[in-house]
Amino acid sequence: MSGKFKAPRGTFDIVYPDSEKLERILQIGYEILIRHGYRRISTPIFENTEVFRRGIGEDTDIVTKEMYTFEDRGGESLTLRPEGTAPVIRAYLERSLYSGGIPQKLFYFGPMFRRERPQAGRYRQFHQLGAEAIGSDDPAIDSEIISIPDIYFKELGLRKYRVVVNSIGCLNCRKPYIERLTAFLESAKHDLCNDCKKRAKRNPLRIFDCKEEACSEALLKAPLMPDFLCEDCRAHFDSVLEMLKVLGVSYEVEPRLVRGLDYYTRTAFEFIFEGLGAQNAVCGGGRYDYLAEALGGPPSGGVGFSVGIERLLRAIELEGACPVVLPRLDVFVAWIEGTSRKQVLEILASLRRERLCADSDFMGRSLKAQMKHANRLGARFVVIVGGEEQKRGEVVLRDLDSSEQWTVGRSKLAQKIREALGEQWGETDG
Template identity: 60%
Template sequence: MALKYKAPRGTSDLVFPESTRISSLLEVAARILTLNGYQLISTPILESTELFRRGIGEETDIVTKEMYTFEDQGGESLTLRPEGTAPVVRAYLEGGLQSRGLPQKLYYMGPMFRRERPQAGRYRQFLQIGAEAIGSRDPFIDAEIISISNNLFKKLGLSHYELLVNSVGCAECRPGYVRMLSGFLEGISQQLCGECRRRSRENPLRVFDCKNESCREALARAPVIGEQLCPACREHFNGALRHLERLGVAYTIDDRLVRGLDYYTNTTFEFQFEGLGSQNTVSAGGRYDYLTEQLGGPETPGVGFSLGVERLVMAVEAQAAFPFSPERLDVFVVAAPGADRGRVLDILTAVRAAGVSADADFMERGLKAQMKQAARLEARLVLIIGKDELEQGEVTLRDLDRSKQWRVPLSGMVAELRRFLEDGCFNG
């Protein structure tokens, strides 16, 4: 209990069976992504600090107080990645991926790091699955990006969630809107909570996140971005919505939906779930048409999403029985009196070589304890070898689920194992 070493705050160890659940979730996600033409990209967990400062925005919470930043021995400032989009765009530029043709459709899975106070659904190291489509401005690809999360949720049997979408405009229309909103906020500042007054100055769009009743009332008549979009943005947004409808993805327009990262333009979206506590966004993202330039590249549009795997797991646990069962051990080899360890090793090796998973006792336990171990591991079969079997050139197989056992000649052992594991019964 008073252990000296513990996992750092906000991090955790993933052990069986959670570890296998996560890996099958990742597999399902990868399949869907691949099905949609996205290819895996893996970028370093470490990037130059400047990449995030420029990419995410100097004034964002992430950059100002949540990054794990340090100087390495050479005096270079590095940061544990707090998100995946900026690194992927950096890799796109650095690797000259545009020469492979556009759009580049890339996905990633891996840990992200943010130094926040942990709570339900929020960790300092967390897993994200994300995808980026770089090079296309077509609203169809916005819809595709959004539908991928939706497909994954459906595949996992999830239903109690809501997709919120909005458009935050572009360099043409957003500044005008922000000025209008600021003006409005000044007028009603008396009615706002201290927190909202601070936000009015620093990041006006965020006032819409306030849960305070009186603030919400005061904001009821606030100008809304949807009404201030320039014609191009309006058309783009409508296009994305039409495509979503065609894809059968249900959405709700939330004209107060604002995302925290500076790079978003046009389409933004969030999938919110019931029953997850206060961190209920499982997947979110949007378009970022200026990010590439921001990072020193040519003007290139892009759109993407990122999905919190731990939150996804919470959603699955809250709503559905987990749709995947872990793979069982096929065979546990038990040494009965008369069989030495060499024999066990020979059989183990032969069975494994045949592609059948197998394990055995490594604690020098007695027969009974070995049986117990086999049961604990939920092996489908126990293979017993002892004096009798050796004398007759056979092995005993025992079906733990049905408590039935039978003998087969050593020469036909592998074939019988395969037959049993396929048919699931002892008598073919």
């Protein structure tokens, strides 16, 4: 704590080796997404506030109390994006991406912002890797969207999670259901906790999240959404489940699973992990058939998922999965006092041109100190520049693993290092 400033509450720096682990995990994710036909989109980090107000829903927690909204100097209301789907749909409509053929399959990665009270697995700036398939209402695309994170997590070596799915219907069937549920809650209100009494009025679907034992008991006889699905929604849901079997996704139907964002319809799902505490949903998503219309476009349904990267990283750490491969320096260029810095820099640059990972001393340290530094950096070789050898156009090359060292001509240096590295890894350079 030497400096004056700290990162704002709920934010943090991502420093090596975490930053390197993050990079690796993203690469694996991108590769899977691309293999499924998804292409990358990057939207602005902020949008007109209306994109979220209308996209996510006026009454949602996100919109009513969690957004970073500000007025810019032109008087326009802007908001730091709290999630990725609404911006992607905005871009889809604005740029007529459907003209590239539907469904449009897009993926994104980037920071999201929500002003919540920080907690393990919950931050004010966090990162999501997500995908959207827009323009198709084929149940098969729902199952594809659910299967991708499943494949991803398995490839990362993760095991300790469950996939829970549900259908929350469409406007036609959800409305009668909510009426029925509300009526039930009214009749059972004397058995509910105070929070649930409030929920019963504001957001009845949420009532199933309550952890109070008394409430859970009271809700045993509550009507469940899947029993109220209209014919189309029922058929869609059944079909999604069948396709999931075909794709080898082990799922559990969770009739009480709901979503906090208004635009969701039909398919809703979450990936719940063990041992993450309260914030145990590493991935969530679902279908959103009304979102495009809410943003002023023509009706066009879509499905998507989003992975919380910080939570994913935590799950990986907990399961000891996906070990980090520490980057290793190939060669460190050390130099003896009195050596021309220009020549040292030339040698360093030439090694880098040869695609070797190379570094040098920039502190004017003693040779001994440079050796220590090279060792700490994990360098495989040290090149020592200076003295008699240099006058003959040669340098000393030392292998820190075997402690062997040779005198080599400068022109042969890179080649010699390559050969030694090649032996190590059993391959020639290319």
